[in-house]
Amino acid sequence: MEHTVIPRLSIFRADRPTIRTPGIYHPIFCLVVSGRKQMFFGEETSEYGSGDCFLVTVKLPVIGTILEASHESPYLALCIDLHHTTLAEIAIKASPMSDITKGSDCGLQAGTATTEVVDAAFRLTQLIDNSEHIDVLAPLYEQELLYRLYVGSWGRSLYAASQANSRLSQVGTAIAWLHEHYATDYAANELAKVTRMSVSTMNRHFREITAMSPLEYQKRIRLQEARRLLTSQITDVSGAGYAVGYSSPSQFNREYRRLFGAPPGRDTSQMRSEMEFLA
Template sequence: MAEAGELAALIDRFSGADGIQPTAIPRLVLIRCSQPTEPLHALHEPALCIVAQGRKQVMLGDTIYDYDPAHYLVVSVDVPIIGQVIEASPSRPYLCLRLDLDPVVLSALILDAGADDATDQLPQSSLQLDVVTLELLDAAIRLVRLLATPRDIGMLAPLAEREILYRLLHTPQGARLRQIARADGKLQQINRAIDWIKKNFRESFSIEQIAAEARMSASALHDHFKTVTAMTPLQYQKQLRLQEARRLMVGLSLDAAAAGHEVGYDSPSQFSREYRRLFGAPPARDVARLRETPGMLAGTLL
């Protein structure tokens, strides 16, 4: 598709260097990578991801989502994932835009478009792929193109963003976007549980405690939480703990015992076992590898 080539040229122009590049347009991030990466662990926030060039895989639980210029990715809640750029080179780098999904913007659009669905559907997996349409691609091009004329961003970027979201509403992802926007829906109950875990991941908790925060029964929370995130609340907590410990060891030079204690582990041996199971190497070896290859640090190339 010629439009994909145009979007790739725009992302290449305005990203400049490898990595994540925030832009002057609110919620719009450009991502560039000139070589395949190792698997990267990160907490992915709600977003639309459109690849203009190259290919990437994201793993959530046992499911692999493979997307490229023909397929976009929608993420509906904050969820720990493993991402890996699998097709990129210096001459044809991986190029992607990420548009973070704001529930307030979505709610206003749904209200204006008359696209609200009064029924609260059961939550779905937080990740979903769909086919890129020409209309969606055209709106994305016009949004990124505004980076060339900063004076127009304040007036025109919200219009281009609304068009992108409007196009998504009229795809199979429409129900997912309406769930993100609903303040009283089941997905927001799961979000309340996720927010509580993110704020208190260092502390022990029971499923009943999280269920009370989410205003759900313990059994309903367990089932819906696993459907959305592909993990239980305790597994979600463990992912957050280990990712934060990794960040502390790399960024603040804490040793494994100190980092494990900081994120809530009482047993250094348990911390080392669970760290190795998630990241594939003991803490000291993994941190040494990360320091040798800074681009492998979690979250570098979402």
């Protein structure tokens, strides 16, 4: 992901297909310009190609694979970080034109970009080569793009992302707590307490938004952190398992293989080879 001179706008580029790569998505909007990508989110699998877009409204662990990319025709995606203040301003202005009672609460949603969204994204990107206009025009184009999304099919999600007391915000609090305490034993009662919800209500809303239970989410964070430690050669397999909270090496190996498709040693060896090739 390469940051641009335009605030909150980044460009992701890949010149070749990749293996399954884990990552943590922050609230973001992405428009695929070329190439094709596959993403694994919870138990769901989705593919995105040119003209497709996706919206992430909470921090989510995902696994991605670039399916189609080459030097001549790379995978390219324009990504805009969601800014809470900007979303709140759009919500005030656009709510009368959007039905926020319809739509999904899911924290990752995909669709085909409308002509209006593509045009706004294109004009925003053109400012990279016209930096003297960024201060004035970039906020306007960003607001237009978010407005087009808001009055389209994603008004409910963007409205929830702009409100401090929404269910999305409460689940976001739970997610932040899990990231801070991922290496400790999962405690449903404590997590419910910090979100000010009952355990059953928290579990229901958490699954609706993340497509995972809080415990499954914590496992994803643990395993992705373990993979990072192993790929960086900071520790060995058993050390990585203990570092992220596993007391049983066999359980760590089993769950790692289930998520990444190979045992830790073989998987991270392949990951390092991939990184060396790209370098």
